[in-house]
Each structure stands twice: as structure tokens, then as C-alpha cells.
Amino acid sequence: MRSASAAASRENKRIGIVPTMGYLHEGHLSLIEIAKLHCDIVVMTLFVNPTQFSPSEDFSVYPRSFADDSALAAHAGVNILFAPEAKEMYPADFDIYVCSEKFGTILEGSFRPAHFKGVLTIVAKLFHIVNPQIAVFGQKDYQQAFLIKKMTRDLDFDVEIVVVPIVREHDGLAMSSRNVYLSPTERTQARALSHSLKIAEKLIAEGERSATKIIATMKEHIIREQDARIDYIAITEPETLAPIEQLLPDTMALVVLAVHIGTTRLIDNILIHIKH
Amino acid sequence: MRSASAAASRENKRIGIVPTMGYLHEGHLSLIEIAKLHCDIVVMTLFVNPTQFSPSEDFSVYPRSFADDSALAAHAGVNILFAPEAKEMYPADFDIYVCSEKFGTILEGSFRPAHFKGVLTIVAKLFHIVNPQIAVFGQKDYQQAFLIKKMTRDLDFDVEIVVVPIVREHDGLAMSSRNVYLSPTERTQARALSHSLKIAEKLIAEGERSATKIIATMKEHIIREQDARIDYIAITEPETLAPIEQLLPDTMALVVLAVHIGTTRLIDNILIHIKH
Numbered sequence: 158m159r160s161a162s163a164a165a166s167r168e169n170k171r172i173g174i175v176p177t178m179g180y181l182h183e184g185h186l187s188l189i190e191i192a193k194l195h196c197d198i199v200v201m202t203l204f205v206n207p208t209q210f211s212p213s214e215d216f217s218v219y220p221r222s223f224a225d226d227s228a229l230a231a232h233a234g235v236n237i238l239f240a241p242e243a244k245e246m247y248p249a250d251f252d253i254y255v256c257s258e259k260f261g262t263i264l265e266g267s268f269r270p271a272h273f274k275g276v277l278t279i280v281a282k283l284f285h286i287v288n289p290q291i292a293v294f295g296q297k298d299y300q301q302a303f304l305i306k307k308m309t310r311d312l313d314f315d316v317e318i319v320v321v322p323i324v325r326e327h328d329g330l331a332m333s334s335r336n337v338y339l340s341p342t343e344r345t346q347a348r349a350l351s352h353s354l355k356i357a358e359k360l361i362a363e364g365e366r367s368a369t370k371i372i373a374t375m376k377e378h379i380i381r382e383q384d385a386r387i388d389y390i391a392i393t394e395p396e397t398l399a400p401i402e403q404l405l406p407d408t409m410a411l412v413v414l415a416v417h418i419g420t421t422r423l424i425d426n427i428l429i430h431i432k433h
Numbered sequence: 434m435r436s437a438s439a440a441a442s443r444e445n446k447r448i449g450i451v452p453t454m455g456y457l458h459e460g461h462l463s464l465i466e467i468a469k470l471h472c473d474i475v476v477m478t479l480f481v482n483p484t485q486f487s488p489s490e491d492f493s494v495y496p497r498s499f500a501d502d503s504a505l506a507a508h509a510g511v512n513i514l515f516a517p518e519a520k521e522m523y524p525a526d527f528d529i530y531v532c533s534e535k536f537g538t539i540l541e542g543s544f545r546p547a548h549f550k551g552v553l554t555i556v557a558k559l560f561h562i563v564n565p566q567i568a569v570f571g572q573k574d575y576q577q578a579f580l581i582k583k584m585t586r587d588l589d590f591d592v593e594i595v596v597v598p599i600v601r602e603h604d605g606l607a608m609s610s611r612n613v614y615l616s617p618t619e620r621t622q623a624r625a626l627s628h629s630l631k632i633a634e635k636l637i638a639e640g641e642r643s644a645t646k647i648i649a650t651m652k653e654h655i656i657r658e659q660d661a662r663i664d665y666i667a668i669t670e671p672e673t674l675a676p677i678e679q680l681l682p683d684t685m686a687l688v689v690l691a692v693h694i695g696t697t698r699l700i701d702n703i704l705i706h707i708k709h
Contacts, residue, residue, distance in 0.1 A: 159591065250673075252535050253553065253580075253587035259528050277529065278588070285589040304529075311529035312554070313561040315435065397526075 158239045162200075162288045170197035174289035176280060179203040179240075180220040180334035181229045184324040188293045189233040191321050195291050201230050202283050203240040208247065208254075209275025220337050239287065246282060254278045255312070257304055260398055264413060265300050265424070268388045276301055277308050284314055292316050297323045297331050299413055299426045303398065323425070325351060331425045338421040346382035347418045353378045353390070354427040357412045361429055366404040368392040371412075379416055388415035388422070395428055406433045434515045438476075438564045446473035450565035450592075452556060455479040455516075456496040456610035457505045460600040464569045465509040467597050471567050477506050478559050479516040484523065484530075485551025496613050515563065522558060530554045531588070533580055536674055540689060541576050541700070544664045552577055553584050560590055569595045573607050575689055575702045579674065599701070601627065607701045614697040622658035623694045629654045629666070630703040633688045637705055642680045644668040647688075655692055664691035664698070671704055682709045 165172050173196030175188045185201075192199045203226055210216035223240065230238050254274050257266070261273035284292065294302040302320045309316055324332045329351035330344075339347055353375040360371050372390045379385050392401050395411040404410055413426035441448050449472030451464045461477075468475045479502055486492035499516065506514050530550050533542070537549035560568065570578040578596045585592055600608045605627035606620075615623055629651040636647050648666045655661050668677050671687040680686055689702035 248586070250535075251587050252533050252537075253584045254532055254534060255588070256530055256532050257528050258530060259526075261528075282587075282589045285591065288591075308529045310524070311527050311558075312531070313558045315561065315564075 158200075158237070158241075158286050159288075161237055162286070165198045166288065171291065172196060172198045172200060172287060172289040173291040173293060174283060174287045175199060175201045175235075175293050176283055177201060177203055178205045178219065178334065179226045180222055180337070181226050182324075182332045182334065182336075184295050184297065184332035186229065186233050187324050188295055188321050189230070189235055191319060192291065192293045193234050195293075195319065196289075198236045199234065200237045200239055200287050200289065201235040202287070203230075203238060204243075204246065204279065204283075206246075206275055206279040207243055208278060209272050211269060211271055214269070215335070215338075220334055239283075246279070255281045255308060257307065260300075260307060261304055263398060264389060264391060264393075265415065268415060273301070273304055277304060280305055281308065281312070281314075284316055289316055291319055293319045293321060295323065296320050296426070296428075297333065297424065299411060300398065329355070331423070333423065335421055335423065339418060343384055343418045343421065346384055347421075347423060349379045349382045349385060349418075350414060350416055350423055350425040353414065354412055354425060357392075358427060358429055361404065361410075361431060366431075368401050368404065368410075375412075375414070379414075382418070384417075384419040386417040388417065390414040404431045406431060434476075434513070434517075434562050435564075437513055438562070441474045442564065447567065448472060448474045448476060448563060448565040449567040449569060450559060450563045451475060451477045451511075451569050452559055453477060453479055454481045454495065454610065455502045456498055456613070457502050458600075458608045458610065458612075460571050460573065460608035462505070462509050463600050464571060464597050465506070465511055467595060468567065468569045469510050471569075471595065472565075474512045475510065476513045476515055476563050476565065477511040478563070479506075479514060480519075480522065480555065480559075482522075482551055482555040483519055484554060485548050487545060487547055490545070491611070491614075496610055515559075522555070531557045531584060533583065536576075536583060537580055539674060540665060540667060540669075541691065544691060549577070549580050553580060556581055557584065557588070557590075560592055565592055567593045567595055569597060571599065572596050572702070572704075573599045573609065573700065575687060576674065605631070607699070609699065611697055611699065615694060619660055619694045619697065622660055623697075623699060625655045625658045625661060626690060626692055626699055626701045629690065630688055630701060633668075634703060634705055637680065637686075637707060642707075644677050644680065644686075651688075651690070655690075658694070660693075660695040662693040664693065666690040680707045682707060 173192035255277035256274045306318045395409050410429045415424045449468035531553035532550045582594045669687050671685050686705045691700045
């Protein structure tokens with residue numbers, strides 16, 4: 158990977174990286190498409206990163222399908238597929254991590270305490286190995302993209318971070334490799350996540366400005382599903398993740414949530430412009 | 434700095450970085466000399482890094498002398514002196530740090546809990562800004578060089594770490610910018626650090642193989658100085674920092690210590706080959 162990257166640099170080619178955990182869906186394909194617009198060489202990395210899962214989470218059962226992924230990647234125009242082994246990435250006595258002190262401990266971080274440490278560490282490693290000019294991430298993992306932008310600024314990585322909108326199923330469910338875990342009845346219930354975001358959008362369009370009230374209505378909607386259990390629903394400033402209480406004219410609001418449907422934990426979010 | 438570095442890379446010039454906190458002494462000059470042997474462009478960075486000092490430590494009084502440092506650096510053949518401001522390096526809402534989970538918490542880390550987080554973070558930032566092929570550090574801060582090598586491996590930095598032997602005053606005191614804090618009587622007492630390392634070396638040469646006994650003799654020697662207060666004396670494997678109890682034939686041992694002389698905290702170490 159390093160030598161391919163060095164060769165591309167010598168030829169003044171722009172490298173774009175699309176880090177993934179594989180089990181590709183249309184969301185991933187849209188990341189590749191955007192990367193191809195910006196770059197000469199698109200490197201997709203495929204690595205189910207153990208350090209971003211806690212022991213109680215789904216690392217061992219996370220869906221994997223290397224043959225399908227490499228066919229999809231090739232078809233989408235990926236130039237290099239980098240799929241290292243865990244023991245290469247985390248050699249014995251691995252000791253150095255990249256950590257967020259503050260922004261990684263709220264929202265997702267308060268429910269998944271070591272998650273962003275794992276994410277930032279693997280992304281820093283991949284940036285060093287692939288040496289890209291551009292990195293493309295999906296908005297579904299909003300806080301992840303937020304923290305990677307913070308890392309890029311705080312640690313002075315010379316990489317431009319591009320965030321691509323969420324790709325959804327026809328009924329609104331955000332595409333996720335984890336959707337495969339859902340049973341048919343859970344799959345139906347999972348629509349409540351994106352529906353509740355639509356409800357927030359509608360309430361705001363109708364003039365509601367109290368975040369508490371919007372969140373309460375979203376909660377009511379979600380808990381009607383018998384297998385739903387909410388981790389959090391929050392309305393925050395998109396640039397700081399600071400909670401918003403009263404929505405103000407001509408600002409942006411991020412509505413973000415994490416909900417378990419049965420044993421499957423799903424996340425979703427929407428950026429809303431408050432017009433007046 | 435970034436554009437100078439990019440220009441050097443385009444011309445296929447090898448960049449060497451010598452990170453310092455300034456107040457240069459002959460130890461620093463030896464780092465520059467080694468960097469010049471390996472590289473076309475030597476970048477010396479000069480930054481008293483606030484994040485590696487705890488609030489109770491000497492950040493505000495750390496000796497600074499920019500005019501002398503830049504004259505010395507120029508005379509020693511430094512090509513680029515990079516001396517950023519703290520507010521440039523740590524913008525508002527700085528949040529992302531590089532941390533050691535294990536090796537940064539022992540020895541120095543057990544007395545200076547946030548120290549290596551600050552060191553690794555600033556070195557990662559400087560590596561990203563300067564983009565060197567080689568980085569040169571002094572052996573006096575043995576654990577620091579050890580952790581930077583770990584960081585380079587664990588986070589896949591493509592930088593070779595070179596460690597340069599300690600430069601000493603005529604009476605054995607390891608050169609340090611902090612030696613300027615010592616009063617004349619403290620300066621005399623400070624010889625006990627390097628003398629105790631010489632005693633360890635002599636005991637080993639005479640056949641002593643018990644680390645406990647060697648450390649006890651060193652302690653006795655140091656606490657004879659009325660203003661000395663020992664933080665730690667340890668004998669460890671140089672490659673793992675694991676404590677050694679019984680010294681074995683044909684191995685290397687690191688003897689490492691930290692001692693306060695009055696209000697000045699000094700460190701020193703020696704690598705010893707156990708012949709038989």
C-alpha cells in the first residue's frame with residue numbers, strides 16, 4: 158500500500174481514501190463516487206476494526222463478505238482495495254492511541270466509551286499508510302465525521318475531509334451494514350428512526366422552536382415500536398455538538414439519535430435549516 | 434513550514450526534524466550534527482509545549498532565549514527554524530491527543546501523568562507539519578524516545594527515529610536546559626545523578642547481578658546530598674522498559690532515574706551491556 162501510494166505521489170496523482178468496514182451497500186458506493194470526482198486514485202480500505210468495538214458489542218458477528226465487496230469496489234471504480242489483517246494493524250504490545258478528550262465522550266461516546274478512540278486511531282493509521290489528499294466519510298456517522306475533522310485540524314493532518322449525505326432505503330431507513338441483523342418485523346419497526354427525523358423536520362417547518370418538545374414527540378413516535386429502546390435523541394449545533402434548547406432563525410440544527418431495535422443498535426441524523 | 438517542506442519533497446530532498454524546547458546546549462547541537470549527516474534539510478523546531486507540563490510544573494519559568502537559539506541553530510547548520518506560537522498549535526476547543534495506554538504511565542509517567550500525552554501529541558503534529566523522513570531525539574529522555582518509536586510503529590508514521598547519546602558536562606552532569614535552575618551548591622550536588630550511574634556500571638563490571646542491590650547502593654549515594662529527593666531509580670530492559678531483577682549475561686540493561694535537587698527535577702540514564 159505504501160509503495161503504491163508513493164508511486165501515485167511521484168506522478169502527482171491525487172489520492173482519495175474511503176475507509177470502510179466492508180459489507181458494502183449503496184451508502185459506501187456513493188462515497189466511492191464522490192471520491193472519484195475529486196481524485197485520480199481511489200483507495201478503499203476494508204477493515205473491521207476491533208478497537209472500536211467494546212467486548213459486549215458485535216465485532217465477532219459483524220457481517221463480512223470479502224468476495225462481494227471486492228467485486229462491488231472494482232465495479233464502482235476503486236483503484237486499490239486495502240484490506241489488512243488485524244494482527245498487522247495491531248501488533249503485539251500495541252500502546253499508542255488517538256483520543257478525543259471532550260467531543261468523543263458525548264452522544265455516541267457516552268454509550269460507546271472506547272468507540273471513538275478506536276475510530277480515530279485506525280483512521281490516523283490509514284491516513285499514514287495511504288497518504289491521501291482527500292478522505293470521504295458518510296454523514297450517517299455524523300459524530301465520527303465531526304471527530305475526524307477535529308483530528309485533522311488538531312493533529313495537523315494535511316487531508317481534506319469530505320462528508321457525503323446519507324443514502325436511504327425507499328422507506329427512509331438509513332443504509333447500514335447492520336441492517337442485515339434485523340428480522341422482518343424489526344425491519345418494519347426500524348422505519349421509526351428516519352420517520353421521527355421527518356417528524357422533527359415537519360414540526361420545525363410548522364414553527365416549533367423548543368428542542369425539548371420536538372424530542373418528546375420523536376420519543377413518543379419511536380417507543381410505539383415494541384422492540385425499540387432509545388439510547389439518545391439530541392438536537393445540537395452541527396459545528397460544536399452543543400445541545401440547543403431554543404431553535405433560532407437562520408441557524409442549522411443537527412437532530413441525531415441512536416435506537417436499539419431488538420438487539421440491533423441503529424443511528425441516524427438529519428441537518429435542518431431553521432429558516433425564520 | 435508546510436510549503437517549505439513540500440518544496441523540499443518535490444526536489445527529492447531528505448528532511449530531518451530535530452524537535453526541541455529551545456534554550457539550546459551542546460546536547461541539542463549534537464542532535465543537529467547527526468541530523469545533518471542523514472538529511473539534506475534540517476528543520477529544528479523550537480516550541481515550549483504547554484501540554485507536556487502539569488499545572489504544578491515549570492512551564493512559565495522554563496528558560497527561553499530565542500535570539501541565542503536562532504544564532505546557535507544557524508551556526509550549527511539548521512536550514513529551517515520552526516518556532517510556532519502556542520495559540521497556533523493549540524487552537525480553541527483543541528480536543529484530540531495522542532496517548533500511550535501503558536508505556537507512558539510507568540517511570541516518568543507515574544510522576545508526570547499527562548507528560549507523554551503532551552509529548553506524543555506535539556511530536557505527531559510536528560511530524561505532520563514538517564513531513565520528515567528522519568527525526569532525531571536525545572537519549573537523555575530515554576522513555577520519550579522509546580514512546581516516540583512506539584508511536585511511529587503503532588500509528589504507522591513513515592519516519593525513522595534516531596536516538597543520539599547523552600552529552601555531559603565535564604563532571605558528568607547530563608546537559609539539560611533545566612540545569613540553569615541549579616544554584617552553585619545544587620549544581621555540585623547534581624553530580625550525584627551521573628555518579629550513581631557510574632557506580633551501577635562499576636558494580637556490574639565487578640559482577641553484581643542483583644538490581645535491588647545496585648539500586649540500593651545508588652540510592653545511598655544520592656541521598657547523601659542534602660537537597661536530593663529521589664522520584665525513582667529503575668533497572669529495566671531497554672526494549673520493553675520491563676523491570677529487571679537479576680541481570681543476565683549478554684543482555685542490555687537500562688539504568689534510569691529521576692531526582693529532585695532542591696526544586697529542580699533532573700533525569701539521567703545509562704545503557705549497560707552485561708557481558709557475562
